[in-house]
Amino acid sequence: MSLYNCKSTSTPFLWRMTKFDSDLNMEASYLVSISDCSCPAGYRPTCRHRQMLPKFTRINAVDKLWFFDFETNTWEKHSDHSDSGEDLQATMGSDSVAR
Numbered sequence: 040m041s042l043y044n045c046k047s048t049s050t051p052f053l054w055r056m057t058k059f060d061s062d063l064n065m066e067a068s069y070l071v072s073i074s075d076c077s078c079p080a081g082y083r084p085t086c087r088h089r090q091m092l093p094k095f096t097r098i099n100a101v102d103k104l105w106f107f108d109f110e111t112n113t114w115e116k117h118s119d120h121s122d123s124g125e126d127l128q129a130t131m132g133s134d135s136v137a138r
C-alpha cells in the first residue's frame with residue numbers, strides 16, 4: 040500500500056507530496072507542481088504525483104489528514120499521523136492554494 044498526503048508550501052502552485060507505507064512511516068517526499076515533480080520520474084511528462092495533485096486540490100484535501108491510496112484509488116483519513124512536516128507548514132495562502 041502506498042499512501043500519499045499533500046501539503047501546501049510557501050511557494051504558490053507548489054505542493055509537497057509525501058509517501059507513506061501502510062503504517063504511516065514516511066517513505067519519500069517530493070515537491071510537486073502541475074508541470075514538475077522532484078521525484079525520480081520527474082523528467083517524464085507526468086508521474087503519479089502530478090496525477091494525484093488535482094485529486095487533492097479538487098476535494099480540498101491539501102493540508103488535511105487525508106491520505107490517498109494510489110493503487111486502490113481510495114481516500115483514507117488518519118488522525119494519529121504525527122506531522123513530521125510541521126516546520127514546512129505554510130502560514131500563508133493555504134486558502135487560496137486550495138482550489
Ligand SMILES: [Zn+2]
Nearest residue numbers: 076078086088
Ligand atoms: Zn512525481
